[in-house]
Amino acid sequence: MEEVTYIDAIREAQHDLLASDERVFIYGQDVGDFGGAFKATQGLKSLYPDRVIDSPISEDAMIGLAVGASIEGMRPIVEMQFADFSSVGFNQIVNQAGTQFYRTGVPAPITVRLPSGGTPGSGPFHSQMMESVYAYYPGLVIVTPATVADAYSMLVDAVALDDPVLYCEHKFLYRWLKSDRLSDDDEKLPIGQARIVRAGKHATVVAYSAMVHEALRAADLLAEEGWEIEVVDLRSVKPLDTDTIVASVARTGRLLAVGEAFPWGGVTSEIVSRVTNDGFHLLDAPPQRLNSRDTPVPYHPNLWEAHRPTLESIAAAIRNLLRL
Amino acid sequence: MQREFRDASSGPVKHVANRLLHALNQDVPQVERESKSTDMSETWEDHLRRTFRSMITARTLESKLASLYKAGKIVGGVYIGPGQEAVSASIGSCLTWNRDIFGALIRDQGGRTAFGEPILDATRSYLGSVKGPSKGRDGNIHRGHPAQGLPAMISHLGAMVSVVAGMLLARRLQGRLDGIVGAVSVGDGASSTGSFHEGINLAAVERLPLVVVLTNNQFAYSTPTDRQFRCRSLVDRAIGYGIPGYEVDGTDLLASLEVISKAVTEARQGGGPQLVVANLLRLSGHGEHDDGSYVPDEIRNSALGRDCMEVAEHQLLQAGFVTEAELESWKNEAAEQVQAAVAQAQQEPSPDPYTDDWSVYASPELAEDC
Numbered sequence: 001m002e003e004v005t006y007i008d009a010i011r012e013a014q015h016d017l018l019a020s021d022e023r024v025f026i027y028g029q030d031v032g033d034f035g036g037a038f039k040a041t042q043g044l045k046s047l048y049p050d051r052v053i054d055s056p057i058s059e060d061a062m063i064g065l066a067v068g069a070s071i072e073g074m075r076p077i078v079e080m081q082f083a084d085f086s087s088v089g090f091n092q093i094v095n096q097a098g099t100q101f102y103r104t105g106v107p108a109p110i111t112v113r114l115p116s117g118g119t120p121g122s123g124p125f126h127s128q129m130m131e132s133v134y135a136y137y138p139g140l141v142i143v144t145p146a147t148v149a150d151a152y153s154m155l156v157d158a159v160a161l162d163d164p165v166l167y168c169e170h171k172f173l174y175r176w177l178k179s180d181r182l183s184d185d186d187e188k189l190p191i192g193q194a195r196i197v198r199a200g201k202h203a204t205v206v207a208y209s210a211m212v213h214e215a216l217r218a219a220d221l222l223a224e225e226g227w228e229i230e231v232v233d234l235r236s237v238k239p240l241d242t243d244t245i246v247a248s249v250a251r252t253g254r255l256l257a258v259g260e261a262f263p264w265g266g267v268t269s270e271i272v273s274r275v276t277n278d279g280f281h282l283l284d285a286p287p288q289r290l291n292s293r294d295t296p297v298p299y300h301p302n303l304w305e306a307h308r309p310t311l312e313s314i315a316a317a318i319r320n321l322l323r324l
Numbered sequence: 325m326q327r328e329f330r331d332a333s334s335g336p337v338k339h340v341a342n343r344l345l346h347a348l349n350q351d352v353p354q355v356e357r358e359s360k361s362t363d364m365s366e367t368w369e370d371h372l373r374r375t376f377r378s379m380i381t382a383r384t385l386e387s388k389l390a391s392l393y394k395a396g397k398i399v400g401g402v403y404i405g406p407g408q409e410a411v412s413a414s415i416g417s418c419l420t421w422n423r424d425i426f427g428a429l430i431r432d433q434g435g436r437t438a439f440g441e442p443i444l445d446a447t448r449s450y451l452g453s454v455k456g457p458s459k460g461r462d463g464n465i466h467r468g469h470p471a472q473g474l475p476a477m478i479s480h481l482g483a484m485v486s487v488v489a490g491m492l493l494a495r496r497l498q499g500r501l502d503g504i505v506g507a508v509s510v511g512d513g514a515s516s517t518g519s520f521h522e523g524i525n526l527a528a529v530e531r532l533p534l535v536v537v538l539t540n541n542q543f544a545y546s547t548p549t550d551r552q553f554r555c556r557s558l559v560d561r562a563i564g565y566g567i568p569g570y571e572v573d574g575t576d577l578l579a580s581l582e583v584i585s586k587a588v589t590e591a592r593q594g595g596g597p598q599l600v601v602a603n604l605l606r607l608s609g610h611g612e613h614d615d616g617s618y619v620p621d622e623i624r625n626s627a628l629g630r631d632c633m634e635v636a637e638h639q640l641l642q643a644g645f646v647t648e649a650e651l652e653s654w655k656n657e658a659a660e661q662v663q664a665a666v667a668q669a670q671q672e673p674s675p676d677p678y679t680d681d682w683s684v685y686a687s688p689e690l691a692e693d694c
Contacts, residue, residue, distance in 0.1 A: 069493055163687050
């Protein structure tokens with residue numbers, strides 16, 4: 001079989017959803033004949049002309065429209081051109097979509113695709129990770145697929161869910177990450193369940209999205225030094241699979257939580273907080289966090305490399321954790 | 325402060341002549357009796373009567389709610405719409421429950437009642453009954469029945485414009501948009517938000533059957549219109565969106581219903597979005613906690629400050645559409661309905677934090693214990 005990339009999986013999932021479910025439509029800037037800024041909707045407009053719709057540059061109204069359409073029984077997928085621009089639609093995401101079911105009993109099953117994370121040379125406004133921001137708000141589901149198979153199956157699952165989902169897809173993985181399979185039924189897990197992607201006994205590294213791959217490379221490096229590092233891919237940050245994390249820490253006694261988001265609060269803090277609460281007695285060392293630096297995401301590749309966690313900085317953090 | 329009303333101008337914006345501005349002091353012109361509503365089985369006279377009855381119910385209900393607030397019986401604030409009933413009820417009475425869509429806002433009791441929302445929804449929400457549409461999870465004017473075409477507003481102004489547009493777009497995709505209209509209510513304050521602009525522009529791009537009724541009640545909380553916008557009239561915004569615009573004296577039921585009915589009919593018949601700007605004065609504070617003392621007497625005493633209830637009563641009596649005896653019985657009936665709705669809501673239990681399931685997800689398996 002031909003190799004499929006992470007972005008292929010996103011495109012194929014949308015294709016299959018449009019084909020199998022008449023309630024599904026795609027709404028976003030340049031998603032029509034142009035095929036999307038990252039070509040995630042390439043060719044879909046010609047197949048489903050009525051259900052692949054170009055929007056004006058109106059992130060607030062795009063989400064509002066999606067919520068309205070969902071009330072009427074549709075399953076909209078909104079493509080934010082970059083996750084960064086979802087800040088303009090923030091109100092509609094957290095206050096309209098996030099509160100709808102709680103306040104009225106009528107679900108708001110929308111899926112918002114957020115092309116997330118840094119690539120070299122993208123700068124402060126085309127690189128952000130938004131998952132921690134949205135995870136703060138009740139009523140939202142936040143998924144962060146790290147593999148080709150998860151990119152496909154979690155998008156399909158997100159659309160099937162009766163709740164609003166922020167689907168955080170990592171731009172760095174789009175064409176870099178390849179697989180020989182689009183999906184893997186044997187390994188398919190539901191939203192809300194983490195996956196242990198590498199077994200180990202000396203320390204647990206919890207990561208998500210592109211950081212899973214950096215963590216795996218760091219674990220490879222540490223293996224050469226004789227350490228067996230367990231790596232947990234969260235898959236979804238909300239719900240957060242505390243059980244899998246705590247069970248892993250029970251085996252290893254040490255925790256490092258890695259995220260590409262800004263360091264103040266957020267997903268890695270939540271992980272450390274929960275492990276400290278639920279598994280304090282399991283810890284042989286203080287739990288550690290590694291995030292990006294507390295500055296806007298820098299433009300120049302030299303600065304960008306040093307802004308986010310990398311193979312080297314994760315490896316250094318693990319070595320430090322093992323010495324504690 | 326009072327803006328000059330103008331007659332029909334060139335271009336897509338149509339200013340409706342304010343021929344009834346001084347109706348109270350003049351003979352009411354001959355009113356056409358043929359139907360202006362889309363339901364051809366109903367005469368114009370009946371449509372007016374139905375609209376006015378909803379106004380009476382709304383005014384009666386909100387007066388009662390204001391009294392209950394002063395008596396400390398209300399959970400949270402009370403936000404009423406005296407002076408806006410003619411415009412609001414005109415929107416609601418042009419729409420059909422469970423078929424059309426109405427994005428009601430803060431001062432839309434008239435429209436809600438005319439559209440078909442039971443007044444029990446209001447008393448239950450305000451009095452904190454667990455049987456209210458939000459079960460106590462939200463209250464006052466944030467209530468709705470989204471599945472029946474009445475989405476539940478959030479407080480962020482302008483945000484419901486795109487939601488109603490989305491409901492209409494869904495109907496189009498489902499092949500059931502024919503003859504359907506969505507109306508959304510906004511105010512002069514909302515017109516300054518990005519959300520309002522994005523929503524109305526998007527609806528224009530999609531050419532959706534959306535009627536945006538912008539009630540300029542001269543104050544957003546305490547902020548007067550000269551701190552809100554600079555344009556001559558908000559109806560001029562329609563030109564920028566490339567949609568028809570209408571301006572009407574919102575204190576005048578006959579004019580308001582005529583203009584809103586026309587806009588709704590245009591939208592139903594494929595004319596795309598319509599903007600109606602209704603000028604009037606909010607005859608209350610922002611909420612019942614606010615005495616509105618910042619409203620200058622000049623505005624209160626101007627034509628904008630007329631009470632639409634008095635104008636409408638006068639108009640309908642003069643036109644012979646209603647008799648004094650009928651009016652009396654309508655008012656009595658409204659008072660009885662309100663009394664019953666208050667009494668019922670007061671007898672009902674409040675939400676119980678120990679039995680509420682606290683579910684925020686429609687998919688219960690997603691719930692986390694944290």
